[in-house]
Amino acid sequence: LAKTTQPISMDSYEGQEVNITCSHNNIATNDYITWYQQFPSQGPRFIIQGYKTKVTNEVASLFIPADRKSSTLSLPRVSLSDTAVYYCLVGYNNAGNMLTFGGGTRLMVKP
Amino acid sequence: DTGVSQDPRHKITKRGQNVTFRCDPISEHNRLYWYRQTLGQGPEFLTYFQNEAQLEKSRLLSDRFSAERPKGSFSTLEIQRTEQGDSAMYLCASSLEITGSNNEQFFGPGTRLTVL
Numbered sequence: 229l230a231k232t233t234q235p236i237s238m239d240s241y242e243g244q245e246v247n248i249t250c251s252h253n254n255i256a257t258n259d260y261i262t263w264y265q266q267f268p269s270q271g272p273r274f275i276i277q278g279y280k281t282k283v284t285n286e287v288a289s290l291f292i293p294a295d296r297k298s299s300t301l302s303l304p305r306v307s308l309s310d311t312a313v314y315y316c317l318v319g320y321n322n323a324g325n326m327l328t329f330g331g332g333t334r335l336m337v338k339p
Numbered sequence: 340d341t342g343v344s345q346d347p348r349h350k351i352t353k354r355g356q357n358v359t360f361r362c363d364p365i366s367e368h369n370r371l372y373w374y375r376q377t378l379g380q381g382p383e384f385l386t387y388f389q390n391e392a393q394l395e396k397s398r399l400l401s402d403r404f405s406a407e408r409p410k411g412s413f414s415t416l417e418i419q420r421t422e423q424g425d426s427a428m429y430l431c432a433s434s435l436e437i438t439g440s441n442n443e444q445f446f447g448p449g450t451r452l453t454v455l
Contacts, residue, residue, distance in 0.1 A: 271343070271430050271446025272382065315381055326372060326395065327432075327444060329381025 232316045237334040246303040248333050250316030253297045261292060261299045264315045266332070272315060276301070303335075311337045341365060343447035345431050351453045352421055359417045360450045364433030371414050372444060373406055374430040375399065382430055388414060389436075421454045428452075 233251040240246045252261070260279050264272040276283055278290040278299070289302040303310055313332040344363045352358050364371050369390050374382035385404070386396045390411035400406075403421075408414040418425055428451050432444040 269448070269451075271432065271449055273446065274443040277443075313381075326384035326387055326397070327374075327382070328384065331379075332381050 232318055232330050234314075234316050234330065234333045236331065237336070239336045239338060240306055241338050242307055243305050246306050246310070246335060246337075248301045248303075248314055248316075248335070249298060250301070251298045252316070252318045255296050255318050259318050261290065261296075262317045262319075262327075263288070263290065263301050264317065264327075264329075266313045266315065267311075272329075275314075306335075306337045308337050308339060311335060343431055343433055343445050345429075345447040345450050347450055348448060349451045349453075351455065353455050354423060355420055357417065357419045358421060358452065359415055360429055360431075360452075362414045362416070362431030362433075362447060364413070364431070365435075365445055366412075368433035368435045368445070369411070370434040370436060370444075371408055372432040372434075373414070373416050374432065376428040376430055376449070377426075385416075418452075421452075423454045426452055426454045 260277055262277040263275040265275050266272040276285055276288050276290045278292050280292050283290045291300045313334050315329050315332040317327055343365060346361045350358055372387040373385040375385055376382040383399055384397050385400050386406050388408040391408050403419045406416045428449040430446055430449045432446045434442055434444045
């Protein structure tokens with residue numbers, strides 16, 4: 229399984245755009261990149277998934293360069309409620325596969 | 340509420356006791372997963388079921404741990420002879436296998452176990 233590296237923590241202010249970058253240098257051809265969000269005392273929640281280029285949904289955007297060795301989760305105009313831990317996961321897109329979480333990035337949004 | 344539910348939400352037990360947790364997945368989901376999460380760490384995979392069959396077990400799942408999903412619906416995770424190192428949040432997740440989908444896993448709120 230491809231190992232991921234992401235910042236331990238980040239601070240931001242309400243209304244700003246937040247970009248969290250994840251490195252995955254040994255990503256395999258069949259691997260997808262998935263981001264989950266976790267609030268305290270809750271289970272993780274799927275945010276977005278992509279294979280290459282750019283993916284956008286109602287919550288976030290995911291930017292993946294051509295070499296796929298990194299990816300950036302972009303959260304537009306964050307609010308206090310976006311304070312959470314964000315996990316970058318890389319793996320084969322198979323429903324049977326377990327998810328391998330790293331330490332995640334703790335995002336603190338300040339007023 | 341049609342999400343994943345777990346019971347109990349909190350469990351405090353004494354070392355050496357047995358505990359059992361229950362997970363009710365989203366009703367049409369055929370895959371069910373158990374994870375363990377300690378403070379400050381990401382969740383760690385323990386085991387998963389496809390319907391009633393347990394298809395994969397992590398090396399973290401010692402012989403004191405057993406999981407079942409007898410009818411392919413709810414699942415139980417039992418820990419025998421609990422140790423203080425078992426203190427953690429136990430998370431259950433479910434998913435529906437659909438070819439070409441993102442195979443998103445839906446997590447429950449977890450059961451927080453404290454072993455004294």
